[in-house]
Amino acid sequence: MRRDIFQAIADPTRRAIIALIALQAMTPNALAEHFDTSRQAVSKHLRILTECELVTQEQKGREIYYSLEIEKMKEIDKWLEQYRKIWETRFEQLGEVLEVMKKQKSEE
Amino acid sequence: MNMDFIVNKETKTVSITKEFDATRDLVWDAYTKAELLDQWWAPKPFASRTKVMEFREGGRRFYAMVSPDGDERWAVQKYTSITPKTNFKFFNAFADKDENLELPGSDWDLNFSEQDGKTKVSISIYNESLERMERVIAMGFQQGMEALLQNLEDLLGKLTQGKTSK
Numbered sequence: 001m002r003r004d005i006f007q008a009i010a011d012p013t014r015r016a017i018i019a020l021i022a023l024q025a026m027t028p029n030a031l032a033e034h035f036d037t038s039r040q041a042v043s044k045h046l047r048i049l050t051e052c053e054l055v056t057q058e059q060k061g062r063e064i065y066y067s068l069e070i071e072k073m074k075e076i077d078k079w080l081e082q083y084r085k086i087w088e089t090r091f092e093q094l095g096e097v098l099e100v101m102k103k104q105k106s107e108e
Numbered sequence: 109m110n111m112d113f114i115v116n117k118e119t120k121t122v123s124i125t126k127e128f129d130a131t132r133d134l135v136w137d138a139y140t141k142a143e144l145l146d147q148w149w150a151p152k153p154f155a156s157r158t159k160v161m162e163f164r165e166g167g168r169r170f171y172a173m174v175s176p177d178g179d180e181r182w183a184v185q186k187y188t189s190i191t192p193k194t195n196f197k198f199f200n201a202f203a204d205k206d207e208n209l210e211l212p213g214s215d216w217d218l219n220f221s222e223q224d225g226k227t228k229v230s231i232s233i234y235n236e237s238l239e240r241m242e243r244v245i246a247m248g249f250q251q252g253m254e255a256l257l258q259n260l261e262d263l264l265g266k267l268t269q270g271k272t273s274k
Binding site: 099 | 111113115117124126128129130134135137138144147148149150151152227
């Protein structure tokens with residue numbers, strides 16, 4: 001099942017997990033030490049992050065290491081960029097309206 | 109001046125600052141009069157259509173963003189505080205065409221200041237829920253894409269015209 005990327009970052013624990021594994025790949029046990037929640041809860045968050053394709057797993061010996069998909073995180077930036085563009089367009093339009101208003105005023 | 113655009117997920121706030129080459133009186137009017145707002149509020153190719161405009165504390169603006177296909181996305185802005193020419197605040201929420209609100213919404217705080225004939229507008233948008241903020245950003249993404257496609261269409265139209273007139 002695929003999920004919306006924003007679902008991944010909507011939860012504070014998941015954002016913290018992302019911040020931790022952005023620095024280095026970590027096992028669920030190592031991650032759980034950073035939180036008051038159970039190991040099961042951390043596993044659930046990791047499952048959601050995996051479904052969002054934000055993290056990848058790698059088996060090393062008996063342990064599974066989770067690491068961050070940096071490229072996927074960039075999608076969030078792209079979305080923000082679009083939101084910023086809307087405001088740019090809006091303000092360009094406002095600038096045009098203001099020019100017309102200025103002319104009208106000077107003609108009065 | 110370029111636009112400042114900062115999204116802070118910790119405080120669930122979007123901050124936007126922009127300077128305009130116009131007096132504060134004009135900029136204030138452009139933000140508070142329906143017939144002017146409708147000329148710029150919706151990013152092209154969307155259109156803004158204000159149905160109700162009561163710019164006073166406790167009043168509201170009920171308007172729609174209309175897509176090129178005629179789809180209407182309604183929203184209500186309830187004015188909670190107005191300091192003429194300086195500041196106004198409103199609570200913003202999406203709605204259906206009968207003005208039933210879709211909560212949660214967002215709190216907007218707009219500041220206007222003039223210096224040397226130029227006016228700086230600082231907008232702060234606080235979202236009650238992070239999910240909502242993300243949903244709005246996602247919608248913005250969609251609108252941005254449509255705007256891009258429209259611009260491309262315009263450009264292609266011009267190119268085609270140039271070719272046929274040759």
